[in-house]
Amino acid sequence: MNSQVMTFWELMTKQTIHIPIIQRDYAQGRSDKQARTVRTQFIRDLADHLETNRPLVLDFIYGSVTPTKEFLPLDGQQRLTTLFLLHWYLGVKEGRPEVTTLSRFSYETRASSREFCQALVTMAPTLQPVLGQAPISTLICDSPQFYRSWEQDLTIQSMLVVLDTIDDVFRERPVTFAQLMDNDACPIRFHFIDLAVYGMEDTLYIKMNARGKALTPFEHFKAHIQGFAQAEEMKGKLESGFTHQFMHRLDGIWTDLFWQHRNDYHEIDQQMMAFIRTVLINHRATKSIDREDSALQRLLAEDELWFSDFMVEDAIDAEALFFLAKSLNGFGQPVSPTDVLDVGQLFERVISQETSETRLTYQDRVQFYGICLAFQHDLTSEQMAEWVRLLHNLSVNTIYNAMSDYSSSIRGMEQIKQSLPEIADRFLTQDTPIRGFSTTQVQEERLKIRLRHRDVSWKTLVERAEHHPYFQGQIGFLLEFAEIEDAFVLDMTCDWDTVLDATYRAGFTTYLKKSEVLFGENGLQIDRSLFTRALLTQGYYALKSNRNDCFLIDGFDRDISWKRLLRDKGDKRTYVKDLLDLLDLNQVEGSLQHLIKNHQVTDWYRHMIDYAGILETAIGKKRFFRETWDGRRLLLKEKRTSSYSYEYEMYALYEALRQHVNPNHLTIVDSAGEAKEKNVTVERNGQTCTVTYDHKTDHYYIDQYPNGTIMMKTHEDVVQYLTRRVEV
Structure with a gap:
């Protein structure tokens, strides 16, 4: 032409x-x-x-x-x-x-x-x-x-x-x-x-x-692709005949691929357009070096994109068309199923994008790019499985706060794309860092590759832990608890002797078994109150979430779930190890109850261990707690102190008195706002005793109308006084 x-x-x-x-x-x-x-x-x-x-x-x-x-x-x-x-x-x-x-x-x-x-x-x-x-x-x-x-x-x-x-x-x-x-x-x-x-x-x-x-918009788009591809052929950027073959496949076997996935809500044209759009946006992300890349932001945000939009934003070129063709070919071939990442479901999510509710997450886009990248090579089933395992572990366990985190992962994979056939070897090469993903997770993958390559039994054990639905491939806490992580720092070949190997294997197995008992598909699978209070006997494990402390929830929330406690290194995670060390697999609940009953905690949070209602009734669904600037400790119903909350000392007193006082004679008062008074009232023969707590003096005050006010120092003193004075 x-x-x-x-x-x-x-x-x-x-x-x-x-x-x-x-x-x-x-x-x-x-x-x-x-x-x-x-x-x-x-x-x-x-x-x-x-x-x-x-x-x-x-x-x-x-x-x-x-x-x-x-x-x-x-x-x-x-x-x-x-x-x-x-x-x-x-x-x-x-x-x-x-x-x-x-x-x-x-x-x-x-x-x-x-x-x-x-x-x-x-x-x-x-x-x-x-x-x-x-x-x-x-x-x-x-x-x-x-x-x-x-x-x-x-x-x-x-x-x-x-x-x-x-x-x-x-x-x-x-x-x-x-x-x-x-x-x-x-x-x-x-x-x-x-x-x-x-x-x-x-x-x-x-x-x-x-x-x-x-x-249709897709027919319009196809016409542009055809003309553009032909022009790129003329420049020598695409091999001769590429356009003819591309268009032939687009109207043939690739159409058949999407036809197999058609549904009542999406036309095939819409599905093909969603696929191509995702490939091109990922291609643009490989070129993104600006954290505030407005071009990439627009491509991600706009629902209707024309061919010229991709041209203007530098998202389409000869390389992108070649990558697109290989990706379509790859999804058109049978893909061996993997235990960690369902490629078929990922394909379905990509082609079903239509509204903001069905848009891909950054994690989806990273995983899709990783799979498309694999299709650029003729990988064996073993090589594909190894890459998919790594792709899953890295993408699921990297936090995507912003577009720049997503584009960083895309660029990181772009840098190692030639290494996919020998990806495990690339990970073990320390002088060629793997960028764009959590550095902690990358280091964990290096260690696990060494263990999996050491012998079959380690491979089986590591994969068993990785496949736990709540751990999602992130098992650094088990490697740390079993002291394997420290050993890896000293010897990155993991070529230790058989005695040490048996010790590490036994420790890892024990911590894994105990963790499997505690955690299920979505978080804790045992009584939350038992686990929470038993864990507090080892230390104050609550994690910071902005200005609040959080006693953690089920699910995969990056900031306030049990998943974060297992993910983040530090003293808080060490409390989990201490608890596991004391856990008896033959009587799990019994050992937790024993820890609660016999605890020796004297710090201010001891009441949370003693009284189950504090963290199960008084606190909101997000389990937020805050110590205010003036020393008040609030059990929050919502995220902010402007909402209703109980005062921690007052609710602990309420829980203690409930064991001795007629419920009709006992009231706990909450209020909206951190400065509003929150108290406990106890009634006896027409007399009302109102208890408040002064954080500045660390004293309790009991107002016994009309008989004046008395001051007491400790929670135990108040409980003893009121239960002695009040009829049951």
Whole structure:
């Protein structure tokens, strides 16, 4: 396929240019930061090359020329429109009568867009005398030929913004309209391809629209891919015949793949578009080096993306098309099932994206990229299983707080993509770090690879632990408890003697068995109150969550679940080891009850061990607790202290008194706000005793109306006093 190198003026004088109705709005006038940067740089490049007469080739522009000499561009709409506006501006600036030739350029997307293009041509003579007195967009909008209703047209809005940028850049530049008209000398050119000459598929595309039959967005996208791929072939960036084979498969075996996954809610076109979109966004993420990458943010956020969006944001190139083809081929072949990551379910999630509720998480995108990356190689089933295991463990156990965390993982995999066939060896090479994932998890994977390669029994044991549904491949706490982690630091080959090996294996096995008893699929599978109070006998395990402490919940919340306690190294996790060391597998609940009953804790949180109701009744679902700036300890119903809460000392007193006092004579008072009084009242024969706690003096006060107030030092003193004085 041959292309012609030509100028905009040459193209327009040979045939009219009609932006077809199925094209998107003109978008180079968007207001986001990325668009402003791209727009300004592009227009400055045009000015610089015209001023210095240095050639600037604007890549390929392709579409079909109809028998009536109308050019209908499939790709190049944005560049052509900007060139139209530049020609118009310089023509107005110099008062050139040739501006009337620009009436051969038209938009068919909306009647208002078409009428505006024609109005620009007719109002040109009236604008030349006032040029520079105000922004050119203002002059245009103040013209009698401008209709206020046009302000709602997105294409017109964008054109006005671009014209203001052109005005800013070109106003003082010594660039002339004549330079643009000189087809031999004009430095601004592009490669032009008339696809109709070659009988390519987009002739059907044009005929369908001529009949008034609407194309789906995916059919539109396919036409652009075909033209772009053919252009890349001509540049030598794709091998000869790639486009033909790609399009043949897209309409053949790849369509069959999506047909097998069709459902009542998604058309095949939507599913294929979701797949391609995900591949291209991941490809763009491989190039992301800016934490606030606005281009990647837009691709991730917008529901409707056109081919030109991917082009503008540098998300599609020859490499992306080749990667896409390999990925589609890979998912079209049977994939051996794995115990840790269901590739089929991941594929379903990718192709079912439609709303914000069904959008992929960053973890999904990372896993999808990792699977697609594997399809770029001819991996054996063993190599594939090893990579999928590592991919799962790394992605599930890396925290994705922001887009930059996601793109970092994508770039990290991009750096090791050539090592996938020997990925285990790559992980063991210390001088080539694995980036983009939790460094702690990467180090854990190195250790587990050594253990799995040591012998079959270690491999079986490690995989048993990894496959636990709550641990999800993260078993660093077991390796630490069994002292294997420390041994690995000293000898990274794990080539210890058989005696030590037996010791490490026995320790690991014991901690694993005890952990399997305690934790189930979603967290604790034994009585939470027993476990919580028994764990407190070993130390104050609550973890920080912003300004609150949290006594942890089931599930996989990154900040306040049991999963975090097992994940994070430190003293808090050591309390779990201490508890496991004291746990009797033959009588689990009995050993926990024994710890609670015989504890020797004297610190302030001892009441939480003694009274089950404190952490099971008084506290909210998120199990938040806060010690305020003035020393108050609050059992929070919600996240903030402005909501209702109980005072810890008062609720502990309430729980103690409940064992001795008639419930009808006992009341615990909560309140909203940390400063509001929270107390316990006890009634006896018409007399009310109200107990409060002063955090500043660390004393309890018992107001015995009308008999005055007494002060006491300890919780035990108050309980003894009130239970002696009050009738049961």
